[in-house]
Amino acid sequence: MAQNGRNILVYKNGVLIAGTRSNEIQANCKLNEVNNPNSGQWQQFAPGKKTWTISTGYLLAAVANIEDLLSVGTTYELRFRDRSGSKIIGGTAILETVKITSNIDSLVQGSFTFQGNGVLEVKQS
Numbered sequence: 001m002a003q004n005g006r007n008i009l010v011y012k013n014g015v016l017i018a019g020t021r022s023n024e025i026q027a028n029c030k031l032n033e034v035n036n037p038n039s040g041q042w043q044q045f046a047p048g049k050k051t052w053t054i055s056t057g058y059l060l061a062a063v064a065n066i067e068d069l070l071s072v073g074t075t076y077e078l079r080f081r082d083r084s085g086s087k088i089i090g091g092t093a094i095l096e097t098v099k100i101t102s103n104i105d106s107l108v109q110g111s112f113t114f115q116g117n118g119v120l121e122v123k124q125s
Contacts, residue, residue: 007019007020007021007023007080008020008023008054008056008078008079008080009078009079009080010059010069010076010077010078011076011077011078011079012074012076012077014077015063016062017061017062017063017069017076018059018060018061018062018063018069019059019060019062020054020056020058020059020060020112021056021057021058021060022056022057022058023054023055023056023080024054024055024056025052025053025054026052026053026054026055027050027051027052027120028050028051028052029047029048029049029050030047030048030049030050030051031045031046031047031048032045032046032047032048033045034046051115051116052091052093052116052120053093053096053113053114053115053116054078054093054113054114054116055111055112055113055114056111056112056114057109057110057111057112058109058110059110059112069112070098071095072095072096072097072098073094073095074094074095075092075093075094075117076092076093076094076095076114077090077091077092077093078090078091078092078093078114081125082122085125086124086125087122087123087124087125088122088123088124088125089120089121089122089123090120090121090123091116091117091118091119091120091121092116092117092118093114093115093116093117094114094115094117095112095113095114096113096114096115097111097112097113098110098111098112099111099112
């Protein structure tokens with residue numbers, strides 16, 4: 001199920017429940033304005049708290065219980081490997097949104113957004 005650099009594995013209570021495709025990983029850093037009398041009219045900033053999110057447009061279920069994939073507000077562990085396969089990147093995240101759409105005569109589509117809950121870690125595999 002996992003291919004380096006592309007798929008993210010989703011775990012619940014240590015059990016693999018799904019893999020993802022079509023991912024978007026976003027990391028943010030809040031900027032705090034600092035006062036410096038020498039900067040005149042120019043603002044200056046210092047880095048603050050960091051956040052991360054992962055959005056995916058497709059889940060491949062590894063379990064039969066669909067409720068495990070749709071539990072908004074539930075904490076999951078997300079992991080993926082870098083392209084070389086030598087590092088595992090991951091952390092815990094809360095499933096924030098689930099959107100399922102379907103049209104007559106077309107495939108059902110879904111989107112899932114996970115809000116990082118703490119550090120997005122990089123470890124040697």
